[in-house]
């Protein structure tokens with residue numbers, strides 16, 4: 629696996645440093661609040677585990693599972709809720725933790741769905757953002773890395789459900805029209 633992706637575009641060390649910074653900032657911004665950290669599975673699992681441990685304040689951990697289906701490297705916008713939160717979030721300070729914001733459609737869907745439940749606050753923390761790919765405007769409070777328009781794998785992100793456990797982020801370089809079906 630590591631032979632295939634010899635050159636990381638974000639190394640393990642860069643991940644560690646940046647996630648530590650994000651954790652410190654979240655700890656400071658959410659001190660004294662009623663934080664529920666909502667991980668968007670599967671893609672956010674690796675980032676989530678690191679971020680939660682880097683944010684040294686009380687929090688509840690929750691997960692939501694969505695899939696977005698699309699051909700090529702584009703989300704179709706048809707986001708499907710596969711598994712919901714286990715507790716109500718009314719009155720809570722909810723921070724959504726995403727792997728990557730590409731078109732923005734997944735985050736837009738989640739913000740719409742969760743805001744109906746009347747959290748006190750609802751913000752987004754994403755490990756990665758591809759600003760050039762945005763088709764809808766979304767407000768991202770915390771962004772780990774802005775990356776160019778390349779299909780990336782590792783650190784939770786997959787290509788056809790593989791490579792999620794790669795311990796760094798690598799570009800998958802096989803042309804432009806790969807199918808994508810990711811969560």
Ligand code: IMP
Pocket residue numbers: 671696702703727728729730731732733734735778779780781785786787810811
């Ligand atoms: P959206 O287009 O912002 O809705 O992103 C939809 C989902 O597509 C993300 O949550 C990821 O699961 C997936 N995705 C987008 N870009 C990439 C990528 O470069 N590698 C792997 N998955 C991606």
Ligand code: MG
Pocket residue numbers: 668669670671672726727728810811
């Ligand atoms: Mg995702």
